[in-house]
Amino acid sequence: MTDSKQILATAVKAADDKRGEDIVALDMSKVSLLADYFLIITGNSERQVMAIVDNIEDQLAIDGVQVRSIEGRKGSKWILMDFGDVVIHVFTPDERKQYNLEQFWQDAQWSTYRNGWLLNDLYQLCTGVRPVNGRHPLR
DSSP, rough: OOOHHHHHHHHHHHHHHTEEEEEEEEEOOTTTOSEEEEEEEEEHHHHHHHHHHHHHHHHHHHHHOOOEEEETTTTTSOOOOOOOOEOOOOOEEHHHHHHHHHHHTTEEEEEEETTTEEHHHHHHHSSOOOBTEEEEEEO
């Protein structure tokens, strides 16, 4: 069985592979019973949002992880993917700004991922290894 940290790491890489932007992981374990992690991603168009969602679903399926449910599909500006302990939100920029989940869940510890690099806490969260020089590649 794949644990939530492995699901998170695979989803981050899959989103980055499709040029997802402003990737943020929220550690929800101490602030909510909904999930261990929320992953929030921006796609610059509805088409890119769909490509990110499809790639996350495909890459996790390779690991034997099936999505429990997906809310929103073609033409959606916000798609929610429920993998149980990991809930993934993929937004267009305007929708992300409007709903501002990072602000809503501001008590959660959060980490960012940019340009192929996990920054600080997210790398340690996914791997259990402390980053060197403040960053590490996920690959």
